[in-house]
Amino acid sequence: MFERGETTEFLEVSYANGEKEVLHFGDFVSGAMIESVVRRAKKLALKRCIGGGEKGLVTDDLVGAVREEFRENKDLPNTSNPDDWAKIAGRKGERIVAVKSLVGLTRQPQRNMEKVVTTGQYL
Helix, strand or coil: CCCCCHHHEEEEEEECCCCEEEEEHHHHCCHHHHHHHHHHHHHHHHHHHHCCCCCCCCHHHHHHHHHHHHHHCCCCCCCCCHHHHHHHHCCCCCCEEEEEECCCCCCCCCCCCCCCCCCCCCC
């Protein structure tokens, strides 16, 4: 859950002084998320037991629960307004100028977005 590696990179934060910081999934764990992971792991263990499998919680239950929780919360921070996000995340000090999501960048190609030059009128 708190592993720090290339597969757990979540956001890249750019500061006004030019520094960049990579934040990992573990940097966003809250008590509510831990509670949810425990609930998911218990549910997995119960399903396995009902199906005639091993009783009790096993490592695979916890690992699967953590993966599912992070998958569900991959859009946790809204990166559209870095200042609002920085207040929520509790990062103090240098002003944040940009927040870039690192989730899925190596797994799928990025799409180019076209800039809209003129807007239409809606009635």
